[in-house]
Amino acid sequence: MNILFLGDVVARSGRDAVISYLPQIKKQYSADFTIINGENSAHGKGITSKIYRQLKEAGADVITLGNHTFSKSEIIGNFSQCPDMIRPANLEPADIGKPYIIRECRGRRIAVVNLLGTVFMDIAAGDPVTAMNSLLQEIDADIIIVDLHAEATSEKQVFYHIFRSRVTAVIGTHTHVQTADEQVTDGCAYITDAGMCGPFDSILGRDTDEVIRRMVYREQTRFTPSDKPAVICGILIRTDDATNRCISAERIQIRPEMRV
Numbered sequence: 001m002n003i004l005f006l007g008d009v010v011a012r013s014g015r016d017a018v019i020s021y022l023p024q025i026k027k028q029y030s031a032d033f034t035i036i037n038g039e040n041s042a043h044g045k046g047i048t049s050k051i052y053r054q055l056k057e058a059g060a061d062v063i064t065l066g067n068h069t070f071s072k073s074e075i076i077g078n079f080s081q082c083p084d085m086i087r088p089a090n091l092e093p094a095d096i097g098k099p100y101i102i103r104e105c106r107g108r109r110i111a112v113v114n115l116l117g118t119v120f121m122d123i124a125a126g127d128p129v130t131a132m133n134s135l136l137q138e139i140d141a142d143i144i145i146v147d148l149h150a151e152a153t154s155e156k157q158v159f160y161h162i163f164r165s166r167v168t169a170v171i172g173t174h175t176h177v178q179t180a181d182e183q184v185t186d187g188c189a190y191i192t193d194a195g196m197c198g199p200f201d202s203i204l205g206r207d208t209d210e211v212i213r214r215m216v217y218r219e220q221t222r223f224t225p226s227d228k229p230a231v232i233c234g235i236l237i238r239t240d241d242a243t244n245r246c247i248s249a250e251r252i253q254i255r256p257e258m259r260v
């Protein structure tokens with residue numbers, strides 16, 4: 001089984017790149033199942049039901065979120081129209097959206113879990129380890145993929161070491177910078193951050209000039225998303241059809257100039 005995961009889609013630049021290029025990536029990597037983190041897809045913060053539909057039509061099977069899950073008010077009342085989207089399991093309010101999802105693919109049950117980290121995050125969330133232990137009591141699946149949306153590398157590594165014998169992949173998101181530490185140990189894949197699908201010549205997807213003015217000169221800028229061409233970042237997880245355990249993890253990074 002080939003499972004494609006694309007990191008945080010950032011604003012129009014990232015959306016346009018993913019929507020136009022995803023079919024080609026899926027074909028190139030023979031992806032059976034595709035997960036996309038869409039938490040920055042609506043102008044850099046949150047998602048809307050329209051963007052959800054666009055990502056689904058482009059080929060996403062499941063869409064995960066993060067600390068900006070509820071940033072767009074439109075989505076709060078429309079989660080029921082987005083059946084393949086999940087929100088962090090340890091984020092309040094717990095009664096909006098699903099904390100995990102199970103979908104069937106090639107005769108296997110794939111569970112996708114979304115969790116928030118708690119270290120250096122700008123939003124209060126419950127302990128992800130406690131939440132994952134609780135979810136594992138009820139999840140009945142052959143393959144379990146976790147999108148751990150968190151800032152601190154240490155928190156993501158701690159989580160991986162605790163759960164790697166019980167899940168298939170722990171994929172970090174949120175920092176927007178892809179890390180080169182992908183590994184497969186005990187049949188479980190890990191990467192600290194899958195990276196973003198968003199403006200490459202930018203500061204984490206934001207307009208470079210605005211971020212510099214804020215950080216250096218303390219101006220109250222808006223952190224508008226950059227409109228520069230997007231890099232597409234993610235990871236391909238391959239599982240053994242006999243054991244359902246992970247056998248390889250391959251980083252994907254397609255810079256604007258590499259797209260045809």
Ligand code: FE2
Nearest residue numbers: 066067068174
């Ligand atoms: Fe985030």
